[in-house]
Amino acid sequence: MDSKLEPTVEGNRIASLDAMRGFAIIGIYLVNMLSFHSPYVFIDPLEWWGKGIDRIAYLFIDVFAQASFYPLFSMLFGYGLMLMRxxxxxxxxxxxxxxxRRLAFLLAVGMVHAFLIWPGDILITYACVGLLLLFFLRFSGKALLILALAMYTVPNLLLGLLLLLADVAGPTVNLWETYKADAQxxxxxYGNGSFQEITEMRISEWIFLNSxxxxxxxLFSxxxxxxxxxxxxxxxxxEESGRHLKKFKAAAFGLLLPAMALKTLPYYGWEGYSAEFFQDFFGGPLLALCYAGMxxxxxxKFxxxxxxxxxxxRMSMTNYLFQxxxxxxxxxGYGLGLYGKVSAAQGTLLVFAVFFIQIAVSSMWMKxxxxxxxxxxxxSFTYFKVQKLRRRGNA
Structure with missing residues (x-):
């Protein structure tokens, strides 16, 4: 029975789906770059990059990329598993x-990525939450949509309101002060340690991020x-996007204004954690839907x-790991040792330079x-069968 299922052939691929994955890859890289070159987890970014072009670069990432591309990629992940089913x-x-088998491979790659390369890995989370997703895939499309909206909106709205009450009740504690030693x-x-020291730090940071x-x-995001x-x-x-153009236009343009209003909340003078929460947990997914519709x-047309x-x-995991x-x-430290020596603006320029190279290499590779x-x-692991890698004309 297992041999009846084969990977999606090229002619059956949905071009806009692959384009969304490619677009998500650069957005994820923009956000991840802040952690690649600086102790982003332990700093107040508006204080760390508070002046000039660095502030502009950070604001650009915070408004247009932060918390907007992982939702897009997460939706695509669920889409892919349902398509496979x-x-x-x-x-x-x-x-x-x-x-x-697909999720087991993802978990293994994620563990290597998190503990030997970079602790901000998302693949372990995808593999574990993906197992839970399997129980829901038998539901109808409408039931899945209602469940998704309810499961996301209700708990996150309650948490956001609790944070808002805490902000209204009194001044918030500046957590960044408690993380100064961690940042140092x-x-x-990361800047000067050996591979073993950096690996120990990676594991420690991963545990901190995934407490x-x-x-x-x-789970509820x-x-x-x-x-x-x-x-x-x-x-x-x-698959039938021509029949649903009104829905995609509504996503692309109808959601744009509320998405941007939420994404810029912390810059209206609204201080406290609730503004950042609503910015990320509600503005982020809305902007992701705008991007998908666009x-x-x-x-x-393009x-x-x-x-x-x-x-x-189509090479999203390869490109993600390469980044x-x-x-x-x-x-x-085991490389060029430039950690903490690159600004937000320089890191952003590096992202676009690397991504342009990835476009060129990916295009040549896929030929x-x-x-x-x-x-x-x-x-090959998923289907327990070595897949044909080269195209027929080049075999």
Missing amino acids: ERAIGRGANFTVFAA QALAV PETIPIT ILPLFLFGAAVAKLRLL IVLGAG EAVAGWLANVG SILSTFIFY TYRYGPVEWLWR
């Missing part, structure tokens, strides 16, 4: 087996986004740009090969 059922294959330790270890207290917040993407797949909105509407992004998106490997080599190298390994 629908194809498996159509061919009478055992979807659960394939999905379990990160500067010393038990963060589990409910992670990531799982609903997975469910939303799965609902879009089951409702066939992208890509669907623009894919046919075919060359969409094609470049799609090539990057981490290259960046940590540039900034960490000869069907998948990126990591994607090829992932697919």
Whole structure:
């Protein structure tokens, strides 16, 4: 039975879907770069990058990228798993087996990434939450959509209101003061430490970022986004995008104003953690939907740009891991040791330089090969069958 399911062939791919993945890759890199070159987790960014072009660069990332691209990528992840399930059922294959192997590979890669490359890894979270997603994929598209909206909105709105009450009740404690020692330790270890010292710091930081207290917040932010993407797949909105142009126009333009209003909340003079919470947890996903709608509407009009992004998106894991490997080599002590010595503006320029290279390399690679190298390994493990890598004309 298992042999009945094969990977998606090129002719059946949805161009706008791959373009969204490619677009998400650069947005994720913009946000991650702040942590690659500086102790972003332990600093007040508006104080650290508080002047001139660095402040402008940070504000650009905070408003247009922060908390807006991981929701987009999370929706795409849920979309992909649902698409795989629908194809498996159509061919009478055992979807659960394939999905379990797919998530197991993702977990293994995530562990290597988190503990040996960079502690800000998202793949471990995707693999673990992805297992929970499997229980919901049998629901109808409408049920998935309602569940996603309820699961995301209710707990996050309650938490946001609690934070708002705390802000109104009195002045908030400046947590950044308590993290000053951690910031200095990160500067010393990542900038000048040995590989072993940096690995120990990576593990310590990963545990800090993924403490038990963060589990409910992670669960009620990531799982609903997975469910939303799965609902879009089951409702066939992208496959039949021509029939749903009004929905994509509403997402692209109707949500833009409320998204930007929320994304700029902390800059209205609203002080406290509640402003940042509503900015990220509500403004971020709304802006992600705007981006998705714009890509669907623009894919046919800007075919060359969409094609470049799609090539990057078809190699999304390879490109994601490459960004981490290259960046940590540039900034960490076992590489060039530039940690803490690069500004927000310089880091942003580096992101665009690397991404343009990734566009060129991905486009050349996809002319000869069907998948990126990591994607090829992932697919071969998922289907327990070595996939054809080279295209027929180049075999």
